[in-house]
Amino acid sequence: MNSFYGKIVTTWLCLIIPLTTLAQQKNMVLVKGGEFIPLYGVDSATVKVNSFFMDVYPVTNAEYQQFVIDHPKWRKSKVLKLYADASYLANWENDTTFSKDFLPDAPITSVSWFAAKSYCEYQGKRLPTVDEWEYAAMADAVSPDARKKEDYNKYILSWYETSNTIKNPIGSTFKNYWGIYDLHGAAWEWTLDFNSVLISGESRKDVDKDSDLFCGSAAVGASDLMNYAAFMRYAFRGSIKAQYSIKNLGFRCIQDVNTNQ
Amino acid sequence: MKNLSVFIIIITLLFSSCGNKKKQEVAETNKELSELSIYNLPSVWTSQNNKETELKDLRGDVLVMVMIYTSCQVACPRLVADMRDIESKLPNEKKQNVKFVLVSIDPETDTPERLKEFAIENEMDSDQWLFLRGSESDTREFAAVLAVNYKKISPMDFSHSNIISVFNQEGELVHQKEGLGVNNGETIQAIIDLAK
Numbered sequence: 001m002n003s004f005y006g007k008i009v010t011t012w013l014c015l016i017i018p019l020t021t022l023a024q025q026k027n028m029v030l031v032k033g034g035e036f037i038p039l040y041g042v043d044s045a046t047v048k049v050n051s052f053f054m055d056v057y058p059v060t061n062a063e064y065q066q067f068v069i070d071h072p073k074w075r076k077s078k079v080l081k082l083y084a085d086a087s088y089l090a091n092w093e094n095d096t097t098f099s100k101d102f103l104p105d106a107p108i109t110s111v112s113w114f115a116a117k118s119y120c121e122y123q124g125k126r127l128p129t130v131d132e133w134e135y136a137a138m139a140d141a142v143s144p145d146a147r148k149k150e151d152y153n154k155y156i157l158s159w160y161e162t163s164n165t166i167k168n169p170i171g172s173t174f175k176n177y178w179g180i181y182d183l184h185g186a187a188w189e190w191t192l193d194f195n196s197v198l199i200s201g202e203s204r205k206d207v208d209k210d211s212d213l214f215c216g217s218a219a220v221g222a223s224d225l226m227n228y229a230a231f232m233r234y235a236f237r238g239s240i241k242a243q244y245s246i247k248n249l250g251f252r253c254i255q256d257v258n259t260n261q
Numbered sequence: 262m263k264n265l266s267v268f269i270i271i272i273t274l275l276f277s278s279c280g281n282k283k284k285q286e287v288a289e290t291n292k293e294l295s296e297l298s299i300y301n302l303p304s305v306w307t308s309q310n311n312k313e314t315e316l317k318d319l320r321g322d323v324l325v326m327v328m329i330y331t332s333c334q335v336a337c338p339r340l341v342a343d344m345r346d347i348e349s350k351l352p353n354e355k356k357q358n359v360k361f362v363l364v365s366i367d368p369e370t371d372t373p374e375r376l377k378e379f380a381i382e383n384e385m386d387s388d389q390w391l392f393l394r395g396s397e398s399d400t401r402e403f404a405a406v407l408a409v410n411y412k413k414i415s416p417m418d419f420s421h422s423n424i425i426s427v428f429n430q431e432g433e434l435v436h437q438k439e440g441l442g443v444n445n446g447e448t449i450q451a452i453i454d455l456a457k
Contacts, residue, residue: 080297082406195408195410195411196411198412238410241405241408242405242406242408
């Protein structure tokens with residue numbers, strides 16, 4: 001009897017311990033932390049990013065459908081206006097059915113920041129910060145930082161000019177250095193602190209004027225393709241509000257490596 | 262049998278330490294709250310008097326809100342001055358239904374003690390004035406609601422939008438004014454119109 005239970009214990013331990021110690025979930029990969037200089041860093045200095053697990057793919061229509069089935073308060077007829085504007089899930093047939101025009105495994109879009117944040121929290125995850133997202137997304141297929149490569153930048157910029165990529169199934173773009181798909185080439189993605197981008201009303205200016213919207217230093221310094229592509233993303237983030245639900249804006253989640261929980 | 266109990270204990274421990282914690286559905290109370298009300302936010306804050314406060318505790322008053330941090334040298338003193346200016350221009354009979362709320366974007370530095378000192382230094386220590394600090398993520402969320410953007414740019418300094426927001430008694434955003442030292446006539450009128 002004792003040896004029988006002993007065996008079970010050993011088997012369970014072998015199965016479970018590797019899974020729980022990493023706290024990593026299915027379809028996530030490790031992005032090893034490091035330092036980099038983002039376009040809008042802290043006083044243009046190096047930013048340190050800790051290691052994290054990132055979803056390999058953006059959250060899909062089918063996954064989000066399951067979420068609203070499980071959590072009725074995020075259905076389009078139920079969601080508080082404080083948390084999502086009228087465009088939330090705009091093209092859905094009804095509360096729990098997404099549009100027939102979209103594939104189940106295409107990225108979910110038209111979701112607000114509050115909804116995206118809540119989705120990740122229900123999975124025991126969170127949205128990536130701007131720095132974390134940019135850090136993971138500066139990789140191409142072979143290197144962790146491809147920002148100086150012409151091909152990489154051309155790829156991103158040509159995507160910015162392509163419409164309807166949100167109709168493609170996830171995984172239609174390249175697999176990057178970390179094993180992550182679709183950071184570029186599918187949908188734009190929410191970040192946790194998207195509202196840390198200041199393109200207006202900044203503390204060093206006395207008055208907020210539209211003429212100062214794209215503050216000179218940043219625009220003039222953006223002298224190459226690399227900065228141009230990143231600049232588009234930062235400008236976009238700086239121009240949106242948390243209630244907005246935009247048809248090419250989706251999200252994915254990440255998880256801290258050392259969750260001290 | 263000893264092994265069996267060890268087995269049970271281990272399994273229990275493993276499962277309870279599992280990282281995949283699901284949040285409990287927060288019970289939806291206060292059904293009569295407007296959908297746009299900030300009183301829907303479940304966050305809990307600490308005041309300058311070290312008192313735990315939920316936003317919905319403020320229901321019933323007109324709120325004039327701003328996000329600041331106390332170690333700020335440039336914009337915040339002017340934002341604070343703007344708040345005091347608004348307060349001073351309100352007729353006395355209206356004031357008792359108005360609360361001036363200053364929410365810290367630097368909760369790490371702005372402890373309740375620090376907020377209290379700041380309140381006293383700036384003669385904003387009457388019941389009219391409420392200073393709040395919350396967790397980093399609740400602060401980020403609250404800023405998102407107010408459309409206030411901010412970023413830590415050095416250990417002591419933040420960039421942030423300078424926005425004064427006015428909420429009605431039900432916590433709905435009624436008026437916002439962006440900028441420093443701007444004409445506050447409209448803001449004052451909005452408050453007077455709301456305060457009974």
